[in-house]
Amino acid sequence: MARIEIRNLRKEFGDFTAVQSSSFVIEDGEFFMLLGPSGCGKTTTLRMMAGLELPTSGEIFIDNEEVSQKRASERDIAFVFQMFALYPHMNVRKNISYPLVSQGMKRAQVKEKVAEVSRILGIEDILDRPVSGLSGGDRQRVALGRAIVREPKAFFMDEPLGALDAEFREHMAHELRSLHDRMGATTVYVTHDQLEAMQMGDKIVVMNHGVVEQFGVPQDIYDWPATMFVADFIGSPPMNFLKFEGAVEKGGTSIDLGGAFVEVPRLLEDARGQLALGARPEHIHFDDAASYRGKITATEYLGTTQIVSVDTPHGALKARLSSEQPARVGDAVGLRFDKRTLTVFDAGSGRALFSEANREVLGHG
Amino acid sequence: MSFSVTEPSARQKLFAGVLVLVYALVTIMPLAWIIATGFKTPSDAIAYPPKVVFEPSLEGYVNLFTTRTRASAETLESLGEPQTWYDSIVRKNDMVIVGPSRYGERFLNSVIIGFGSTFLSVFLGTIAAYAFSRFKVPLKDDLMFFILSTRMMPPIAVAIPIFLMYRELGLNDTHLGMILLYTAVNLSLSVWLLKGFIDEIPVEYEEAALIDGYTRFQAFYKVVLPQAATGIASTAIFCLIFAWNEYAFAVLLTSGTAQTAPPFIPTIIGVGGQDWPAVAAGATLFLVPVMVFTILLRKHLLRGITFGAVRK
């Protein structure tokens, strides 16, 4: 049980800054996702939270206690590593009981705990096996067993499923999430897989180049990305950007795409120069009456839906449409956008402009 | 008949077997010769053509462990019947035993110095290698190179300075002096070998232990050491073999109290003519400890000798 707060956390390795003043809050009992591309500083952030790395500056609070300079063992957390860190010279039972033995717990009690944990994870039959012969999934279960046996305040997991194959990953992700729901302990989970983050997380923080780009619940991040990076990183296919040169005004409700006007949520700020209109693929529809037009270049059939690529005067975009929608390569079509979820970005800085629709999520005014 | 890509064919196996056998014979020959000579009488030992079949005798071993003197016929008469089996062996050559030889002492010196320096080299090597492997050490690469560079010339090249230094420090002909010397020579090997082994152990193991509530030292002791056992064992064997067989420094720096077996064994020849069987017996016994040590650690050695290449 723990509420974790990160304030202006920063980490430098020599003159390289791996994490630049990150701030976010993890509420008690949350399944919290640290999401970002490889090398963005996820592991470094998590390691600072766990006490395996000392921050260059900034603060970490666990249950309102400042712990950033405390030893890992004093933080009462459990860490599941990117690579399975099972002790190869011990069998499964010893691996799981190790954290308890280190606390000086009595033998009988240890035995009881290990039995309980192995029941939860369904690994009772492999307790006396050496870890070297275990399958990837079993290893991961043992690693989880090691983590939960101590009943820590929080679990930190660094891409715990990274080494498993896709099918099994999904299965284990499910197991993990239901384990979390049963135990209710705060979990911080690092991943570079946006789908995994969206599926499993109560909340997500998206990082890029050591910077926290956005932090919030999956739906908000999907619908109201704070930056073009987030919009592009999340969603498959990602958000479409129609880039244009121009100006928008505070209070404006439409933008001029080369003569065709597209309605957008009322803007709350001025901007000029390189701008971009962001639209999710499923928020684009074909409508012959629409004034904005493009030409179909490819279609991709996905069962109930299809992904249609369309060439427009402002670049290529992909629309997710019902499979029943007729779409032939070469056809010219009118494009209609769902007004509610459109976001206008400043293409120079990549920042989303505040509008009536996203003001709440992005914390404006 | 099944065909396999990875499994060698019967002919290949036969060829490999023969090759190994021939090589084994070639390497075992001198060893077998020494062991056999130890059980010959002095005259058999220098017989020409060499005797392959001979009547075994313990004369070499008796001579190795005793000092004897030639006795006149009257003296021998007055002593009466020989009291023990080794007395009777000596009497056959008109000799009497006057006391034990120094072989036992020298052998013990070798054990103390060999194992002492091996322990010290491996102990210091392990903690140094751990530090080099895990911590930010200023000038790490330069230091590692410096450590290696101590092995770039033959140790004996510094024999004279060391001799003078040791004389000043009173370390000449002492156990401590020899242990320190062999440790110094072995340390570069041991740091380099062990660093390689420790580098291979993922840090996550220690970090997991740190999170589980162990201190840094406990993590090292309980997690790193068991996993470095292979490396430590093979390093220990290399160190012991060097210290055990070292001759040049031992000749130069020891003469009495701390003399090891290698410089002592050749001196046996001088006692009572060409006593090859005693020399051979001394050499044979001298092989035993290293052999036992190696066999005890063999399992580790076989894995460790690949230097981590196939340990995964």
Ligand SMILES: Nc1ncnc2c1ncn2[C@@H]1O[C@H](COP(=O)(O)OP(=O)(O)OP(=O)(O)O)[C@@H](O)[C@H]1O
């Ligand atoms: N000990 C270190 N010394 C120097 N640079 C480091 C160190 N640890 C990490 N870095 C650098 O910091 C950056 C962030 O690393 P980090 O491991 O946090 O990334 P990540 O988001 O976890 O990536 P991945 O998805 O690949 O695991 C990387 O560019 C990495 O090279």
Ligand SMILES: [Mg+2]
């Ligand atoms: Mg990582």
